Amino acid sequence: MxxxxxxxxxxxxxxxxxxxxxxxxxxxxxxxxxxxPSHAETMDPESVRDSEMFADAELTEIGDNEYEIAMIAEMFTFQPGDLEIPAGATVHFTLASPDVTHGFKISDTNVNVMVVPGHISKISHTFNEPGEYLILCNEYCGLGHEYMANTITVY
Ligand code: CUA
CATH class of the missing domain: 1.20.5 (Single alpha-helices involved in coiled-coils or other helix-helix interfaces)
Incomplete structure (x- = not known):
């Protein structure tokens, strides 16, 4: 041929x-x-607020300038509120929603995940630059969507 x-x-x-x-x-x-992402983790949205992982969660140091935090994204806030961490800190976020789908976007980083009821979202980020970082919800979730924002202060 x-x-x-x-x-x-x-x-x-x-x-x-x-x-x-x-x-x-x-x-x-x-x-x-x-x-x-793989290893999808699921959770009943009704149980998020009372769960061991998310109820009264706070920023916990788990290693050398390494932290973890479980956060609830709900209408119209992120619990447990604003965070303060030292520069260079790596933070492992675990996120869940008890109501509707929210977004979890941290300004000036490439952190951007959806928080879908029934699923647990995880993402990690190292904050090298000091400053104020906004956590924003970037999925329309209702009338208060535009107020859904928290601050991470890196000092
Ligand atoms: Cu939560 Cu928009």
Missing amino acids: HIHRYEKLWLIIGTLILVVFLSVLAVQTFFLEMGP
């Missing part, structure tokens, strides 16, 4: 591009851990 020279050339180029793209995806997924 005869394949034209140019056709052969472009087949090779196309295959190489595919290999490059798949390699980039593989590096992102397996080495940079940027793959899609």
Whole structure:
């Protein structure tokens, strides 16, 4: 069978591009851990407020400048309120909603997750730059949606 020279050339180029793209995806997924989230955790929205994990949750230091906090996103606030952390702190957020879908967006970072009732959302971030960071709800959740904001102060 005869394949034209140019056709052969472009087949090779196309295959190489595919290999490059798949390699980039593989590096992102397996080495940079940027793959899609897995291990989905679920929770009955009715039980969020009374659960061991979320009721009276507060910022807890779990390591060297490493913290964890369980937060409730609800109409129209994030509990337990504003946070203060030292610069360089890594914070592991665990989020749940007892009512409707909310957003959890931290300004000037790439933290941006949906908080869907029935599911637990988790995200971590290291706050290197001191300043005030706004936590915003960026999913329309009702009449008070625009007031749904908290502050993280990094000192
Ligand atoms: Cu919560 Cu918008």
